[in-house]
Amino acid sequence: MAYWFKNESKLPQTRLAIVSYAIVGITALLLLGFWKLQVIDSEHYAQLADRNRIRAIPLIAPRGKMLDREGRVLVDNYPSFSVLLLRDDPQAVDRALPQLADGLSMTVEDLQQQLEAAKTLPKFQPIVIKPEATQADIAFIESHRADLPLLEMLMVHRRRYLPDGFLAHVSGYVGEVSALQVDASSGHLRPGDIAGKTGLEKQYNELLMGTDGLRRVLVNSVGKEVGRLEQKEAIPGKPIQLSIDYDLQVVAEQALAGRKGSVVALDPRTGEVLAMSSRPAPDPNQFAIRVSREEWKRLNEDPDRPLLNRTIQAQLAPGSVFKIVMATAMLESKAIPENFSVFCSGATDFYGRQFHCWDKRGHGTVSLHQAVVHSCDVFFYNVGKRLGIDRIAYYAVKLGLGRKTGIDLPSEESGLMPSEEWKERVFHQKWFPGETISVAIGQGAVVTTPLQLARTIGGIAMGGVFKQPHLLANMKPVPEERFAISDDTTEKVTQAMWGVVNENGTAAAVKLEGVELCGKTGSAQVIGSEGRKRAGGGKSEYKDNAWFVGYAPRRNPEIVVAVLVQGGEHGASAAAPLARDVIKAYYDKKSRRTQQQYTVEYKHYDMNPQAQVVMAQPAGRPQGADETKAAH
Amino acid sequence: MKEKPKTKDYDWWLLAIVFAICGAGLMEIYSATHSGHLAGMHVRQMWWILLGVVCMLVVSRLDYHAILDQAPILYLAGVTALVAVLVVGHTRFGAKRWLPILGAFLQVSELVKLIIIIVLARFFSEVRTDRLSLGELIKAGILTAVPLGLILLQPDLGTAMVLVPLAVVGAFLAGIQWKHAVVVIALAAMMLPVGWHFLKPYQRERVTTFLRPEEDPKGSGYQILQSKIAVGAGGFWGKGLGRGSQNQGGFVPVRYSDFILAALAEEMGFAGVLVMLLLYMALLLRLVQNAQRANDRAGMFLVMGVVAVVGFHVLVNVAMVIGYMPVTGIPLPLMSYGGSATLFVFLALGLVMNVRIRRFVN
Numbered sequence: 001m002a003y004w005f006k007n008e009s010k011l012p013q014t015r016l017a018i019v020s021y022a023i024v025g026i027t028a029l030l031l032l033g034f035w036k037l038q039v040i041d042s043e044h045y046a047q048l049a050d051r052n053r054i055r056a057i058p059l060i061a062p063r064g065k066m067l068d069r070e071g072r073v074l075v076d077n078y079p080s081f082s083v084l085l086l087r088d089d090p091q092a093v094d095r096a097l098p099q100l101a102d103g104l105s106m107t108v109e110d111l112q113q114q115l116e117a118a119k120t121l122p123k124f125q126p127i128v129i130k131p132e133a134t135q136a137d138i139a140f141i142e143s144h145r146a147d148l149p150l151l152e153m154l155m156v157h158r159r160r161y162l163p164d165g166f167l168a169h170v171s172g173y174v175g176e177v178s179a180l181q182v183d184a185s186s187g188h189l190r191p192g193d194i195a196g197k198t199g200l201e202k203q204y205n206e207l208l209m210g211t212d213g214l215r216r217v218l219v220n221s222v223g224k225e226v227g228r229l230e231q232k233e234a235i236p237g238k239p240i241q242l243s244i245d246y247d248l249q250v251v252a253e254q255a256l257a258g259r260k261g262s263v264v265a266l267d268p269r270t271g272e273v274l275a276m277s278s279r280p281a282p283d284p285n286q287f288a289i290r291v292s293r294e295e296w297k298r299l300n301e302d303p304d305r306p307l308l309n310r311t312i313q314a315q316l317a318p319g320s321v322f323k324i325v326m327a328t329a330m331l332e333s334k335a336i337p338e339n340f341s342v343f344c345s346g347a348t349d350f351y352g353r354q355f356h357c358w359d360k361r362g363h364g365t366v367s368l369h370q371a372v373v374h375s376c377d378v379f380f381y382n383v384g385k386r387l388g389i390d391r392i393a394y395y396a397v398k399l400g401l402g403r404k405t406g407i408d409l410p411s412e413e414s415g416l417m418p419s420e421e422w423k424e425r426v427f428h429q430k431w432f433p434g435e436t437i438s439v440a441i442g443q444g445a446v447v448t449t450p451l452q453l454a455r456t457i458g459g460i461a462m463g464g465v466f467k468q469p470h471l472l473a474n475m476k477p478v479p480e481e482r483f484a485i486s487d488d489t490t491e492k493v494t495q496a497m498w499g500v501v502n503e504n505g506t507a508a509a510v511k512l513e514g515v516e517l518c519g520k521t522g523s524a525q526v527i528g529s530e531g532r533k534r535a536g537g538g539k540s541e542y543k544d545n546a547w548f549v550g551y552a553p554r555r556n557p558e559i560v561v562a563v564l565v566q567g568g569e570h571g572a573s574a575a576a577p578l579a580r581d582v583i584k585a586y587y588d589k590k591s592r593r594t595q596q597q598y599t600v601e602y603k604h605y606d607m608n609p610q611a612q613v614v615m616a617q618p619a620g621r622p623q624g625a626d627e628t629k630a631a632h
Numbered sequence: 633m634k635e636k637p638k639t640k641d642y643d644w645w646l647l648a649i650v651f652a653i654c655g656a657g658l659m660e661i662y663s664a665t666h667s668g669h670l671a672g673m674h675v676r677q678m679w680w681i682l683l684g685v686v687c688m689l690v691v692s693r694l695d696y697h698a699i700l701d702q703a704p705i706l707y708l709a710g711v712t713a714l715v716a717v718l719v720v721g722h723t724r725f726g727a728k729r730w731l732p733i734l735g736a737f738l739q740v741s742e743l744v745k746l747i748i749i750i751v752l753a754r755f756f757s758e759v760r761t762d763r764l765s766l767g768e769l770i771k772a773g774i775l776t777a778v779p780l781g782l783i784l785l786q787p788d789l790g791t792a793m794v795l796v797p798l799a800v801v802g803a804f805l806a807g808i809q810w811k812h813a814v815v816v817i818a819l820a821a822m823m824l825p826v827g828w829h830f831l832k833p834y835q836r837e838r839v840t841t842f843l844r845p846e847e848d849p850k851g852s853g854y855q856i857l858q859s860k861i862a863v864g865a866g867g868f869w870g871k872g873l874g875r876g877s878q879n880q881g882g883f884v885p886v887r888y889s890d891f892i893l894a895a896l897a898e899e900m901g902f903a904g905v906l907v908m909l910l911l912y913m914a915l916l917l918r919l920v921q922n923a924q925r926a927n928d929r930a931g932m933f934l935v936m937g938v939v940a941v942v943g944f945h946v947l948v949n950v951a952m953v954i955g956y957m958p959v960t961g962i963p964l965p966l967m968s969y970g971g972s973a974t975l976f977v978f979l980a981l982g983l984v985m986n987v988r989i990r991r992f993v994n
Contacts, residue, residue, distance in 0.1 A: 006697065006757075006928055006930065007757050007758070007759075007760065007928055007929040007930065008927070008928045008929070009760075009929070010929075010932075011762065011805060011806075011807075011929065011932065012762060013924065015804065015805050015807075016805070016920055016923060016924050016932075016936070019801070019804075019805075019920055019936070019939065020917055020920050023913060023916045023917060023920070023943060024913060024917070026943075026947055027909050027910070027912070027913040030909060030947075030950050030951065030954070030956075031905070031906060031909055033951070033954040033956055034863065034897065034902055034905045034906075034909075034954060035902065037860060037863045037864040037897075037954055038863060038864060038866055038867055038868060038897065038901060038902040038905070039867070039868055039902055041864055042864055042865070042866075042867045042868070044864065045860065045861050045863070045864020045865045046864070046865045046867065048861045048864070048865070049861050049862070049864075049865035049877055049878050049883075050877075052858075052861065052877070052878065052881070052883050053877045053878075053881050053883070218877075218881075219881075220881040220882050220883075226881070
């Protein structure tokens with residue numbers, strides 16, 4: 001059969017050859033593509049494949065507890081559930097937003113904001129959308145496991161603090177880390193992590209925090225769990241033991257209730273802080289979950305400044321407490337004879353200006369001892385004038401004022417001890433001699449924190465040994481400063497402070513039976529007397545601040561307590577009783593403990609007779625038998 | 633004058649390559665589906681292959697000249713079927729592509745590809761010179777454009793595109809003139825924006841995704857990304873059959889069909905891919921060799937038509953798997969699961985055998 005379209009002439013073979021070359025060339029190109037993916041970039045894609053199939057759910061490490069010096073719990077944790085949102089599938093998340101918001105009683109805007117904030121995180125990493133799940137939330141998640149596979153519950157540990165702001169400024173509080181903290185942590189912190197924000201929570205965050213673990217599960221393309229991988233257990237944070245004594249802290253907190261001020265108790269022999277309270281105080285339990293913007297604003301704008309830890313951050317004129325520094329400077333510098341005395345008529349003139357004594361009737365002729373006991377201003381005006389500001393500043397700084405104490409708390413303030421050099425540097429002005437007169441009684445530019453005063457007075461009574469205040473128990477070695485104060489000076493100054501309480505001095509009302517309670521009162525003006533008149537008098541924010549720094553016993557004290565009551569007016573009546581209460585509690589407890597120790601030691605002796613037998617046995621008995629017994 | 637075609641004249645090398653590819657395909661279909669609700673797919677695919685081999689033998693026995701003789705009637709039948717699909721066709725996956733025939737749904741466009749191979753072979757073999765005139769070029773263009781337009785209406789962009797290289801390769805072999813080629817390319821470039829206007833939203837999305845896949849890794853870029861992850865994660869030696877997490881976990885889209893090479897790449901590695909691509913290259917080169925040895929121009933154009941269609945399928949599918957081309961829904965010949973596609977390839981191979989066993993016939 002022949003076909004009319006049959007065409008037996010061949011086409012040029014080159015055209016077919018070109019097609020062959022094209023086939024070989026294209027094959028080679030495609031192979032290069034595979035080579036790039038499978039050999040050059042293989043690791044990258046292997047990681048992506050793992051991300052696909054491995055879902056990581058964090059196991060949150062519990063934070064370490066805070067214990068008092070006797071092991072009583074001050075801060076601990078309680079279990080709680082957070083709601084996690086799995087974001088592997090952004091489209092599914094977008095679709096489910098209204099349902100999620102409805103089921104978890106949240107707003108869609110809130111959820112969108114949170115998703116926006118987490119945009120830079122890897123998609124396989126779930127985010128916490130609700131830190132504290134309610135029973136209703138848990139029920140919602142459980143009942144929608146099948147149709148809403150985007151939610152997961154995460155067991156977390158919430159911080160629990162003692163109620164009513166007890167120890168709040170010391171413990172501080174925790175919160176979600178800020179972007180700044182994440183950047184500064186060099187990979188240690190991730191967004192959403194809980195870390196200390198203030199106080200000890202911040203100071204010892206590394207210790208307390210622990211390391212989160214990871215539960216890794218294999219999932220298929222629809223998110224169904226198909227297997228498990230090895231689990232990385234969480235490493236709990238370490239507990240820290242504080243030098244705080246719960247019993248004394250209770251007294252301190254109660255003493256300050258309803259007032260504005262600070263109470264701090266130190267053991268000057270070790271630098272241990274036994275109690276530290278600052279009021280008003282926030283309730284850190286409110287920050288343990290996310291703190292609302294309104295609440296935060298309210299706390300920050302509160303004129304009583306509850307977020308201020310007054311013990312280390314209130315920088316106020318120390319008033320007459322400063323006279324102890326003056327007395328020490330006077331005796332140590334030897335610029336003024338020991339028997340120096342002044343006639344106080346209730347006021348005196350310097351540089352054409354009249355300076356009043358607090359007691360307008362005058363103190364008559366006063367020596368140093370009497371001037372401290374009765375807090376005579378006129379005496380110290382004269383001492384100040386003779387010493388001059390630079391000498392005063394030298395001793396004040398050596399005794400610990402105008403610089404940080406170095407306590408293990410963040411954001412401590414340094415206070416200020418003025419000098420000629422300081423005024424020149426800051427104000428570019430010469431120091432006026434009249435300013436020295438004010439500084440001499442703890443007014444004018446000199447400001448201190450309650451903790452500084454406790455350390456300074458305690459250190460003077462120790463004869464010039466200043467232990468660094470600290471909150472962590474068993475800190476060794478404790479950094480210390482020594483500033484040699486002659487025994488004679490120490491004796492005279494401590495005698496004077498003993499007199500303040502026990503010789504009908506300014507704090508005679510707080511005398512304690514059986515305790516060598518010593519101290520110094522202070523009432524510091526917050527505003528000049530003319531300014532007070534202008535402001536209309538009696539308002540509480542212009543009332544004098546009441547100070548008292550007390551300690552016991554007179555030499556080598558065991559406890560020193562600094563008290564500040566803002567607007568308390570008189571150190572003797574407003575501040576001294578608080579210090580007395582704390583010191584009394586300390587001695588009450590001490591006597592109780594001494595009795596208890598006797599009983600415990602006696603019992604211990606009694607209950608272990610075998611040890612006695614082993615120790616008392618005569619030499620020459622078979623060794624093997626001994627060792628078995630000794631092993632008990 | 634005429635000798636009877638002999639069985640020993642079949643291209644046994646070609647068949648060996650074909651069965652090697654089919655075997656690898658069956659293996660990977662099994663691996664990809666054995667554990668899920670799709671289990672048993674490889675058995676069905678085996679039946680399709682057997683049916684394909686029978687069809688191939690049948691087609692090879694009819695003299696291709698007799699088939700080419702019927703080209704006008706086949707062409708009319710094909711166009712009619714395409715219109716019928718649009719009118720009464722069965723809609724699956726949002727497109728009208730299937731006609732109920734023999735109790736199964738046949739994708740008519742697969743059959744049409746075959747018909748266009750035949751029709752163009754017949755058309756180009758009638759060109760008596762080595763240079764294609766403008767009139768002939770336009771006629772070839774129209775012959776291709778009519779079914780192409782009908783397939784686009786289904787809509788099935790992938791299959792429609794396959795007709796283009798068929799016409800291009802035919803025109804090239806028939807001796808297209810440079811000036812005509814330039815004009816055709818220029819016209820095509822001008823048509824692109826117009827064509828964009830006619831694309832369905834999902835098709836536009838596929839193209840934009842292809843151009844910028846990182847913008848939407850979970851949306852339409854998902855398939856390409858997951859395919860690339862599977863390929864890359866396979867490494868040089870692969871994770872082993874049945875051990876690819878992308879494949880077994882279902883992350884690779886339609887891993888038993890369009891993306892079967894991604895599944896194989898993950899489990900058999902670059903080594904496996906190298907073997908497969910060399911097999912495809914050998915298949916195509918063997919086909920070209922058969923074209924060179926064809927007895928006449930009609931046979932040669934017939935075989936080269938098969939080369940154009942099969943080669944284009946392989947190129948577009950493989951390039952898609954590694955993200956070099958957008959997702960078009962074109963399966964990998966002989967490996968991907970699918971009845972119509974498998975039957976088409978074997979029917980096309982039947983035509984090649986047909987030409988081969990008649991190469992000495994005069």
